[in-house]
Amino acid sequence: MAKLIFVNLPVSDLERASAFYQAIGAVKNEQFSDHTASCMVFSDTIHAMLLTHDKYQQFTSKKIADARTTSEVLICLSADSREAVDDVVGKAKAAGGALDPTPQQDYGFMYGRSFEDPDGHIWEVMWMDVEAAAKAMAAPAHA
Known part of the structure; x- marks a missing residue:
């Protein structure tokens, strides 16, 4: 199970x-x-x-923490694509959420944004191309 x-x-x-x-x-x-x-x-x-x-x-x-002034937790949901990330964040904005309270992340193979719900709880939405991420992590670092 x-x-x-x-x-x-x-x-x-x-x-x-x-x-x-x-x-x-x-x-x-x-x-x-x-x-x-x-x-x-x-x-x-x-x-x-x-x-x-x-x-x-x-x-x-x-x-109970006031999530508008105190960080209690960052919750992250996966998404199937970059477009799906933007779609969820767009829906959050339309429903009264605050957009991108944490920095946007765009590494090519990984893309993420965030929103706050009406009580200040922060949700991140993240997409990652697993194959591209594995290649990026295996590549030697350049000086």
């Missing part, structure tokens, strides 16, 4: 956050969603659990 990842994120407005993630391509799994949580599915193995602050506090006694 493939391992699954569930990224748990505290959100200040569950309805707004759910709409944002749906706008960028995630599908809401109603079976694991209620008035305190939304399970947003990116793929068979990647899920984001959007939790109200009260619900999130049931899992930790630590203070």
